[in-house]
Every structure is written in C-alpha cells, then in structure tokens.
Amino acid sequence: MPSTTEPKLISGNANRPLAQAVAKRMSMHRGSSVGLVDARVERFNDQEVFVEIYENVRGEDMFIIQPTSNPANDNLMELLIISDTLRRSSASRVTAVIPYFGYARQDRRTKARTPISAKLVANLIAQSGIERVLTMDLHAAQIQGFFDIPVDNLYASPIFALDVKHHFKDCLDEVMVISPDVGGVARARELAKRINAPLAIVDKRREKAGEVAEMTVIGNVEGKRCIIIDDICDTAGTLCKAAEVLMENGAQEVHSYITHGVMSGPAVERVSKSVMKSLVITDSIQPTDPVKNAPNIRIVPTAPMFAQAILNIWGGTSVSSLFDHDTLEPLYEGMYS
Structure with a gap:
C-alpha cells in the first residue's frame, strides 16, 4: 500500500551533488519541490562524526543518499550515525541509498585468516536501523544475500x-x-x-x-x-x-x-x-x-534512475522495471535524443 507521507531525502558528505541532483529530478517527476532535509553532518576535533537534524522527521519515509566511497570508513560511519539519528527521531522507515557499496570486493575469503568484510558491513547497516538498501552494480550479486533486509540492486x-x-x-x-x-x-x-x-x-x-x-x-x-x-x-x-x-x-x-x-x-x-x-x-x-x-x-548521470527508484520504493511499485530499456529511456530524454 502506498505511503501517505512524502519521501524525504537526507545526504551525508560523500556525494552531495548527486543527492541534490536526485532531489531535483524527484521535484520534476512529482511536480512539487523535493529538497534535502536540513541537517549538519560534521566532525568533532577528534574526528568523531556528529549529526543534527533541524527538521521534524517523525513518521516520515526517509532516504539517506550516501555512497561508502573514499574515505570509506568515514562515509560508512556517517551513514550509520545518520540512520541512528533518524530512528531516534521517530522516522517511520529508513532506506539507505548507497550508489557505491564500499568493501564489496571483500566478499569472500580468498585465503586463510582473512575477513569477509562485506558481510560485516551488511550487518552494521542492518543493526543501525536501516530497513532497506538501494544500490547499483554490486561487485558480486551474492552480496545481496549478506543482508537480512531487502536490497534493490540497480544496473548501469x-x-x-x-x-x-x-x-x-x-x-x-x-x-x-x-x-x-x-x-x-x-x-x-x-x-x-x-x-x-x-x-x-x-x-x-x-x-x-x-x-x-x-x-x-x-x-x-x-x-x-x-x-x-x-x-x-x-x-x-x-x-x-x-x-x-x-x-x-x-x-x-x-x-x-x-x-x-x-x-x-x-x-x-x-x-x-x-x-x-x-x-x-x-x-x-x-x-x-x-x-x-x-x-x-x-x-x-545516475540521478534520473535513482530518483525514479526512490519514488517506486516510496510508492510501493516495481524497482525492477528500471532494468528495462523502454522504461529507462524516457528518464534520459533529451540526453540521448
């Protein structure tokens, strides 16, 4: 059943231009302004991550746009702490939009006494209160099985x-x-x-x-x-x-x-x-x-695809429809005409 609330976007510091582009595309699709939630994601002097949200998010369907790219550990901690902040602020659902999933190349033990870090990161994400993950081109498709929450893997x-x-x-x-x-x-x-x-x-x-x-x-x-x-x-x-x-x-x-x-x-x-x-x-x-x-x-750009995927998740409709050329082409109309 479609949500009665509006989808709300929040971004860490990993890729704010992409987050802003996604918000702009969602505004075009919906015919109403969709902006990034006003928040600050900063560092204390000892480099601890601190998050403060300035808007009411109670009961809202929240989407955190944050690739866990270099610096991978900092961006991952931002994602986890933003999620914790939203859950403690009574957001109804938290979805992590992770365009690039860091640690994905550590998806198996290639030799003795090595970690499977992708599984550890998946556990951290699920335990932080995130209920769904939207990502793109996972390094190995089986990483979806590392999560105990739904994962939508888009393709480039x-x-x-x-x-x-x-x-x-x-x-x-x-x-x-x-x-x-x-x-x-x-x-x-x-x-x-x-x-x-x-x-x-x-x-x-x-x-x-x-x-x-x-x-x-x-x-x-x-x-x-x-x-x-x-x-x-x-x-x-x-x-x-x-x-x-x-x-x-x-x-x-x-x-x-x-x-x-x-x-x-x-x-x-x-x-x-x-x-x-x-x-x-x-x-x-x-x-x-x-x-x-x-x-x-x-x-x-990936913003047209991510914007539509977020709207589909929010509205309870198919994300796999974006795998189809005929569905995707109108989203990039004007770019490849």
Missing part, C-alpha cells in the same frame, strides 16, 4: 546501452563488448545483448594483488571498436593494460564503460596517457577535479 548497463547507441549509432556493427576478466562475463554479456554486439574476453593472470602478469584475448577483435565493461576502476592499471593488449590484437579503437570510478592514485594520469579513446563512468562516486578535467573521461 541500461544507461550504458543508451550511451553506446547514441555515440556509436553510425558504426554499431563494428562494436564489440569486452569483459576484462572471466568473472565479469555476465556483466559484459548483459550489455552485449542490449546493443546486439558480439562478446570477447581478456583473460588475466595475477602474480599478486594489483599486478597483472599476463593477458590473453579470447575472441577476434581485429578491426573492432572495443568497449570494455566493468564495475570498478580503481588504479586503472588493469584497464589500461587491457586496452593495450586489444590494440596489439588489431582493435580499431578502445573505449571503456565503468560503473564506479574510484580513480585512486595514478588512475587519472594512466587513463589520460593510455591508448583508450574514452573512459565513461557514472557519478555514483563524486568525481574529483582531475577526473572532471581529464580530456578522455566522461561522466554519465
């Missing part, structure tokens, strides 16, 4: 499909989708199906974490406009090396579509100097000035 591939069809409309028959590793084949196949393109794989072998020893291309990429699809770009080492290997195997050009642009350390410099013609990321993580100013990095 429908947005990427719209972008590819717009920017490659004159040469779609030359496009080939590339998975940068065997584990990402399902994600790459999803985009390939949406744009009706063939699929190839770059198989990589690591000597140790962060270093790739060898790469092999599985498939014929000669003369193709290759599009690498992945969920996270951290230091961009693997991505740039994959682009080089594809060019060495006869690719005409290489582009990359990555959901979460972590872009740490030398990432921007590597991408700027690489053979990649373009890197497309979403704004799930607030881009830094170097990322925004890089000539071959482009950012696509």
Whole structure:
C-alpha cells in the first residue's frame, strides 16, 4: 500500500551533488519541490562524526543518499550515525541509498585468516536501523544475500546501452563488448545483448594483488571498436593494460564503460596517457577535479534512475522495471535524443 507521507531525502558528505541532483529530478517527476532535509553532518576535533537534524522527521519515509566511497570508513560511519539519528527521531522507515557499496570486493575469503568484510558491513547497516538498501552494480550479486533486509540492486548497463547507441549509432556493427576478466562475463554479456554486439574476453593472470602478469584475448577483435565493461576502476592499471593488449590484437579503437570510478592514485594520469579513446563512468562516486578535467573521461548521470527508484520504493511499485530499456529511456530524454 502506498505511503501517505512524502519521501524525504537526507545526504551525508560523500556525494552531495548527486543527492541534490536526485532531489531535483524527484521535484520534476512529482511536480512539487523535493529538497534535502536540513541537517549538519560534521566532525568533532577528534574526528568523531556528529549529526543534527533541524527538521521534524517523525513518521516520515526517509532516504539517506550516501555512497561508502573514499574515505570509506568515514562515509560508512556517517551513514550509520545518520540512520541512528533518524530512528531516534521517530522516522517511520529508513532506506539507505548507497550508489557505491564500499568493501564489496571483500566478499569472500580468498585465503586463510582473512575477513569477509562485506558481510560485516551488511550487518552494521542492518543493526543501525536501516530497513532497506538501494544500490547499483554490486561487485558480486551474492552480496545481496549478506543482508537480512531487502536490497534493490540497480544496473548501469541500461544507461550504458543508451550511451553506446547514441555515440556509436553510425558504426554499431563494428562494436564489440569486452569483459576484462572471466568473472565479469555476465556483466559484459548483459550489455552485449542490449546493443546486439558480439562478446570477447581478456583473460588475466595475477602474480599478486594489483599486478597483472599476463593477458590473453579470447575472441577476434581485429578491426573492432572495443568497449570494455566493468564495475570498478580503481588504479586503472588493469584497464589500461587491457586496452593495450586489444590494440596489439588489431582493435580499431578502445573505449571503456565503468560503473564506479574510484580513480585512486595514478588512475587519472594512466587513463589520460593510455591508448583508450574514452573512459565513461557514472557519478555514483563524486568525481574529483582531475577526473572532471581529464580530456578522455566522461561522466554519465545516475540521478534520473535513482530518483525514479526512490519514488517506486516510496510508492510501493516495481524497482525492477528500471532494468528495462523502454522504461529507462524516457528518464534520459533529451540526453540521448
């Protein structure tokens, strides 16, 4: 049954521009002003997080927009403390909108005596009073099962499909989708199906974490406009090396579509100097000035999709409808027309 209250948004400090963009889109959809709840999320001198909300939220359906990106621990604590503040202020329901779920790469024990930190973070989120999570492109789909509360996992591939069809409309028959590793084949196949393109794989072998020893291309990429699809770009080492290997195997050009642009350390410099013609990321993580100013990095917005997903959750309607191209295209009308 739809809620009788209005959806209310509150943001931590992780990505306020995205939160403001979501509020703006929700205002457009509803025909009435939707703003961010007036609050302060600050640090004491010893860096403890302090939250104070200046508006009445009693009985309200609250949505906290807060990716747990770098600094992951600070942003995670902000999320938990905002949730605790809302629960103690008698909010009727608290939903965490986490565009980028930090610690997702620690989703299993890869060797003895290591943690499964993604499960620990899921427990912390549920215990803080959050009743539902809305996120995008979890590093591993099974992370949804780490939560004992409902999790809606949105996908960037429908947005990427719209972008590819717009920017490659004159040469779609030359496009080939590339998975940068065997584990990402399902994600790459999803985009390939949406744009009706063939699929190839770059198989990589690591000597140790962060270093790739060898790469092999599985498939014929000669003369193709290759599009690498992945969920996270951290230091961009693997991505740039994959682009080089594809060019060495006869690719005409290489582009990359990555959901979460972590872009740490030398990432921007590597991408700027690489053979990649373009890197497309979403704004799930607030881009830094170097990322925004890089000539071959482009950012696509997620606010239209998150705004509609929040409205669907609030209204008790389907979120999975946003996986469909026909549902999503009107939300991005004007951008890809």
